[in-house]
Amino acid sequence: MRKPQPGVPSSASAGMVARRFAPLVKLSPADLALLDGTASRLVHYPSRTELLREGEDLRPLLLVEGWACRQRVFPDGRRQVMSFYLPGDLIGSVLDRRAQRSPSSLFTLTPVIAADASALRKALVDDQETHAGLAQACRLSETFDEMCLLNHVVRLGRQTAYERMAHLLLEICDRLDQVGLVSNRSFTMPMTQEILADALGLSIVHVNRTLQQLRRDGLIELKGPAVVLKDDAALADIADYRPLRTLI
Amino acid sequence: MRKPQPGVPSSASAGMVARRFAPLVKLSPADLALLDGTASRLVHYPSRTELLREGEDLRPLLLVEGWACRQRVFPDGRRQVMSFYLPGDLIGSVLDRRAQRSPSSLFTLTPVIAADASALRKALVDDQETHAGLAQACRLSETFDEMCLLNHVVRLGRQTAYERMAHLLLEICDRLDQVGLVSNRSFTMPMTQEILADALGLSIVHVNRTLQQLRRDGLIELKGPAVVLKDDAALADIADYRPLRTLI
DNA sequence: CGGCCTTTTGAATGTCTTCAAAGTGCGTGG
DNA sequence: CCACGCACTTTGAAGACATTCAAAAGGCCG
Numbered sequence: 155m156r157k158p159q160p161g162v163p164s165s166a167s168a169g170m171v172a173r174r175f176a177p178l179v180k181l182s183p184a185d186l187a188l189l190d191g192t193a194s195r196l197v198h199y200p201s202r203t204e205l206l207r208e209g210e211d212l213r214p215l216l217l218v219e220g221w222a223c224r225q226r227v228f229p230d231g232r233r234q235v236m237s238f239y240l241p242g243d244l245i246g247s248v249l250d251r252r253a254q255r256s257p258s259s260l261f262t263l264t265p266v267i268a269a270d271a272s273a274l275r276k277a278l279v280d281d282q283e284t285h286a287g288l289a290q291a292c293r294l295s296e297t298f299d300e301m302c303l304l305n306h307v308v309r310l311g312r313q314t315a316y317e318r319m320a321h322l323l324l325e326i327c328d329r330l331d332q333v334g335l336v337s338n339r340s341f342t343m344p345m346t347q348e349i350l351a352d353a354l355g356l357s358i359v360h361v362n363r364t365l366q367q368l369r370r371d372g373l374i375e376l377k378g379p380a381v382v383l384k385d386d387a388a389l390a391d392i393a394d395y396r397p398l399r400t401l402i
Numbered sequence: 403m404r405k406p407q408p409g410v411p412s413s414a415s416a417g418m419v420a421r422r423f424a425p426l427v428k429l430s431p432a433d434l435a436l437l438d439g440t441a442s443r444l445v446h447y448p449s450r451t452e453l454l455r456e457g458e459d460l461r462p463l464l465l466v467e468g469w470a471c472r473q474r475v476f477p478d479g480r481r482q483v484m485s486f487y488l489p490g491d492l493i494g495s496v497l498d499r500r501a502q503r504s505p506s507s508l509f510t511l512t513p514v515i516a517a518d519a520s521a522l523r524k525a526l527v528d529d530q531e532t533h534a535g536l537a538q539a540c541r542l543s544e545t546f547d548e549m550c551l552l553n554h555v556v557r558l559g560r561q562t563a564y565e566r567m568a569h570l571l572l573e574i575c576d577r578l579d580q581v582g583l584v585s586n587r588s589f590t591m592p593m594t595q596e597i598l599a600d601a602l603g604l605s606i607v608h609v610n611r612t613l614q615q616l617r618r619d620g621l622i623e624l625k626g627p628a629v630v631l632k633d634d635a636a637l638a639d640i641a642d643y644r645p646l647r648t649l650i
Numbered sequence: 651c652g653g654c655c656t657t658t659t660g661a662a663t664g665t666c667t668t669c670a671a672a673g674t675g676c677g678t679g680g
Numbered sequence: 681c682c683a684c685g686c687a688c689t690t691t692g693a694a695g696a697c698a699t700t701c702a703a704a705a706g707g708c709c710g
Contacts, residue, residue: 209648226556228642234559236552250541255649257549293498301505303551304484308474310558311482311603315698346656355559357699362658378707394476400457401503563666594688605667610690626675 170218170242174332175291178402185288192216192274196267205260205268212256214246214275220266221344224258225352235353237302238263238326242333248275248292264344298398302329310355313393315364318354321393323374327383328398339383418466418490422580423539426650433536440464440522444515453508453516460504462494462523468514469592472506473600483601485550486511486574490581496523496540512592546646550577558603561641563612566602569641571622575631576646587631 171189172181181189196218199205205222206212222239236258239245246254248271278289305325309318323343330341351361368374373389375382383389419437420429429437444466447453453470454460470487484506487493494502496519526537553573557566574591578584599609616622621637623630631637 224552226552228560232560234556236555252538252541254545257552257644257649290500293500297502300548300551303548303555304472304474304505307484307551307554307558308482310555312476312480312600348656353559358656359658359700360698363698366658396505401505596688606688607668607690608666611666614690 170333171216171244171291173334174242175294178294179287179290181287181291182285184284185291188274188277188285188288192271193218193269195270195273197270199262199266199268201262201265203262205262205266206256208257208259209255212246212254214244214248214271216269216271216274217241217243217245218267218269221263222266223261223263223349223353225261226258233352234355235349237299237306238353240326240329240333241335243299244271244292244295246271247296248278249289249296251275251279263349294402297401298329301398301401306353315354315356315360316367317393318356319350319361319364319368320373320389321395322350322354323381323383324386324389324393324395325398327381327386332398339386341381342379343381344379418581419464419492419539421582422490423542426542427535427538429535429539430533432532433539436522436525436533436536440519441466441517443518443521445518447510447514447516449510449513451510453510453514454504456505456507457503460494460502462492462496462519464517464519464522465489465491465493466515466517469511470514471509471511471597471601473509474506481600482603483597485547485554486601488574488577488581489583491547492519492540492543494519495544496526497537497544499523499527511597542650545649546577549646549649554601563602563604563608564615565641566604567598567609567612567616568621568637569643570598570602571629571631572634572637572641572643573646575629575634580646587634589629590627591629592627 172186175181193216199220201220205215208226217239219241221241222245224236224239225233226236227233239260245260245268246256278285278292282289302325305321309321313321326343327336327339327341330336335341347361347365348358350356351358354361356364365374365376369376373383373385373392375384389395420434423429441464447468449468453463456474465487467489469489470493472484472487473481474484475481487508493508493516494504526533526540530537550573553569557569561569571591575584575587575589578589583589595609595613596606598604599606602609604612613622613624617624621631621633621640623632637643
């Protein structure tokens with residue numbers, strides 16, 4: 155059990171989504187009301203538990219607080235983390251009514267507060283005219299998700315451990331920044347080095363050594379789950395990182 | 403220049419899509435007519451050329467014949483192939499009217515014949531009731547795409563060269579089978595070992611050795627671009643491969 | 651304080667890469 | 681028709697990056 159992370163304010167829940175997309179698309183009062191309604195039905199999940207098993211039907215969720223990840227586990231125990239879910243993220247498509255069988259399991263990294271987004275999905279599918287703005291925002295969200303998945307492929311396929319780590323740190327900072335969880339290039343990353351290893355396709359030992367190297371090189375600072383990117387220009391150069399904003 | 407691959411019949415173009423999805427969703431006569439109309443405007447592209455640069459606007463295409471891939475290139479020349487496009491595949495979303503800036507470049511592996519799917523997209527977005535079945539099929543197609551991307555992450559993150567190769571071969575066979583391009587577990591894979599290396603995150607040399615090992619183990623057979631999976635059960639076991647069909 | 655999970659460190663091993671060069675196949679042009 | 685060039689495949693050997701094994705140190709909670 156881990157206590158709720160410091161630095162993750164339990165903000166006016168769905169304000170997250172509004173915050174993410176307000177600068178990008180125009181959300182109508184109806185959109186904002188819909189988001190508020192969605193955020194009224196909150197569910198709590200404990201840390202380190204499976205939200206959803208592989209193959210189960212994926213009901214859409216809006217992640218309000220805490221972190222989760224999508225993972226696949228091999229019969230022999232190897233694990234691959236395929237993506238991270240951060241506050242403000244949508245889990246499962248809200249633009250498609252069809253039941254979706256998840257090809258991977260969902261796993262919480264911290265205690266999680268999420269909203270059932272079934273009603274949101276229903277509203278977006280049924281009243282497309284009313285919620286054009288919000289639908290647009292959700293499409294944008296899915297585009298970001300895909301971009302992150304592509305980034306992940308690049309990291310795993312063609313980058314060294316050092317580059318992978320720099321790249322992932324930049325991406326997470328980028329995403330957290332969109333929901334106001336970064337100040338002074340500093341943020342909370344509530345996961346063990348084991349999770350990091352399973353995301354980056356490395357061994358725990360090597361993750362540890364890589365982090366130390368980044369620290370020694372003066373590029374990052376670590377205090378428990380707190381990360382500071384001390385030279386994000388250098389990191390971006392090392393990792394050939396392209397900000398998510400460049401998509402729009 | 404490479405001649406059109408044997409084994410890839412220049413079939414009644416958009417029949418591909420119908421063929422892929424007919425067993426899965428009900429396509430109406432209107433849907434089939436729409437597909438036929440789409441396939442009437444065909445464009446040819448030469449082999450080994452860039453269909454689309456990174457950052458350019460992505461207009462939707464229906465790939466009718468030939469192979470292409472999505473790739474990202476580093477400043478220092480390293481390359482990562484993120485996904486393959488096979489006959490019958492949709493490139494770019496046809497369910498979303500918004501202009502999409504591509505986060506990766508598109509590259510043809512063979513001479514390619516593609517249909518401009520802009521009209522298809524327009525029809526699907528505007529006449530949702532008329533084309534409910536086809537829209538469903540396209541959503542399914544996008545779900546497959548995501549599944550393949552997740553597969554790719556797993557391969558690159560947590561599998562050995564041997565496992566990666568087996569896994570990719572099975573996935574490609576699986577996909578080609580959906581459009582009738584496989585007979586007797588045998589198909590044409592028109593790409594160099596260099597492309598394979600850039601997809602699997604390996605060196606060319608190691609790809610070569612891995613293929614030889616698979617051959618020596620009696621799991622596959624290679625004659626030029628022709629591949630035979632001689633023991634797909636063993637391959638699936640080695641790679642922990644899960645057929646795409648299990649999604650539905 | 652004790653137990654457990656996580657982080658850190660050292661040393662040996664291994665998978666895969668790099669470098670180098672030879673071999674093969676195919677299209678072009680003399 | 682043969683020779684040449686070019687791209688791709690294949691082979692060998694050395695070296696690098698990352699893993700595995702093992703164990704100690706640190707931090708948190710009951």
